Amino acid sequence: MQRDACTLVDPAPRVNPSVLADGRDGTVWAEILKDPAKDLFIEIDKWNLGPPDGDFDTLYVYHQNGSSGLKEEIFSEQYAAGDADKFPVSIRLDKHAQSYLADGDHLFFYEVLLYYGELQPPSDTLTLRFDRMGPNNGLPPKEVPPLPVITDVNVGSIELTLPESSDRAEGDHAYWWISKEIPEGVPTLPPEGDAPVTQADQKLPVRKATLEALGDGTAWVVYLLIDKAGNMGSDCQRQRRQQSPGHDSLEPDVVIKDAKRHGAITSIWRPLCRSGRSWRMKCAKLRLYFRY
Missing domain, CATH: 2.60.40 (Immunoglobulin-like)
Structure with missing residues (x-):
């Protein structure tokens, strides 16, 4: 989805619905979180990507552990006008890293720095609920x-x-x-x-x-x-x-x-x-x- 004149905030990152045990609250299958052979990706759609030749927009993707956690940059990349075929951007989460080990809500969002230096507002937030604890x-x-x-x-x-x-x-x-x-x-x-x-x-x-x-x-x-x-x-x-x-x-x-x-x-x-x-x-x- 691209930003238009009526869109104030970019859409949230998304995940493949198959990784969710409950799409209503974003609960991820524990099997996905625990199995090293199974990857977890988030995807980000293209915004109105249109910098002049030689310029680029910069994408910054963030992770936050709960609503009060620290904002952690997990991905950044520059995109020129001709990079439309690189979208959606797929980002593999390092689910075994320390910042992902806590059970609870994990928030994902992004910001776009436009080629002329204006930082766009943060996107909507994707909330994924991690639960590795047995009954x-x-x-x-x-x-x-x-x-x-x-x-x-x-x-x-x-x-x-x-x-x-x-x-x-x-x-x-x-x-x-x-x-x-x-x-x-x-x-x-x-x-x-x-x-x-x-x-x-x-x-x-x-x-x-x-x-x-x-x-x-x-x-x-x-x-x-x-x-x-x-x-x-x-x-x-x-x-x-x-x-x-x-x-x-x-x-x-x-x-x-x-x-x-x-x-x-x-x-x-x-x-x-x-x-x-x-x-x-x-x-x-x-x-x-x-x-x-």
Whole structure:
């Protein structure tokens, strides 16, 4: 877009929409920020470029960390009237540089110094939101609270309670599974359910058919949290529980890995025991690890 007589401010720099997890607030996919093999570019369109032969306009591009951060020049170049084919100007961001490592809003704008010495007003601002932190502020996930005793009477109305995370936000999504086996890796079966996370102590339904199909013995419940930016959660530290009387102790190693391309997982397995026709939570000592 070129400046015209009615345009007081040049348009903001822009990015390819595919790098954005949320175009409304400029949230960038965490995968783009973390993967050294993936580049992040901003682009600047041509203004009314028309200096006389032998003169040039100068473009200055700036980065600012938050609304109160310091203005940092990240690019400058001179352009003559015949350089129209160099637009849009594509600028690769050094996303691993110190000034880009902070999570939060990063602002990008530019100024044009015209050939006769007049500095144009700053352009509109592109805001990109960087978020590299896993769900629950990167802390180990909380356990699913104990289930009530499950009988033939209430087997059709059982719900899990999703533990509250310290940084619950719009765009968080939960997945949950119930399994007879402790998998080494991501569950391969479809989840029991998935839902956007909308409130504290959110209820996650469990189908009656799922519980009945498990039969007698031990089953395991897992939930996964994926935040809007697709972050991967931190390592789960060892979780300790008191041994319930009358039950053998368990020390399985559980490894949960990335669930999908842009998926970040915060997860914990909790044991569920059924004896005859009654169900109850079975407390055990677990070792849990998180790998990515």
